[in-house]
Amino acid sequence: xxxxxxxxxxxxxxxxxxxxxxxxxxxxxxxxxxxxxxxxxxxxxxxxxxxxxxxxxxxxxxxxxxxxxxxxxxxxxxx
Numbered sequence: 001x002x003x004x005x006x007x008x009x010x011x012x013x014x015x016x017x018x019x020x021x022x023x024x025x026x027x028x029x030x031x032x033x034x035x036x037x038x039x040x041x042x043x044x045x046x047x048x049x050x051x052x053x054x055x056x057x058x059x060x061x062x063x064x065x066x067x068x069x070x071x072x073x074x075x076x077x078x079x
Contacts, residue, residue, distance in 0.1 A: 002014070002018075002026050002027070002028050002029070006046070007033045011028055014028065015028055018068075021068045022068070023068050023071075044063075045063050045064070047063075047064055047065045047066070048061075048062070048063050048064075049061065049062045049066040049071065051071070051074050051075060051078065053078045054078070059074065059077070059078050060074040
């Protein structure tokens with residue numbers, strides 16, 4: 001699941017971006033209009049990626065653009 005935490009960027013724009021990367025297996029959610037989620041996870045830059053394992057701990061974090069292949073490998077590691 002990916003969460004769009006930026007209310008000024010339309011969710012459909014993110015979906016189209018990931019489709020262009022052949023990443024159509026992403027479930028999307030729109031959240032965090034007040035920025036609370038960003039503060040809780042210490043997100044200070046656009047493109048931050050955080051993968052949270054089923055147990056609730058952060059298993060991967062990248063504060064820049066993360067290639068899709070890296071995302072898939074890290075998700076596969078925890079599934």
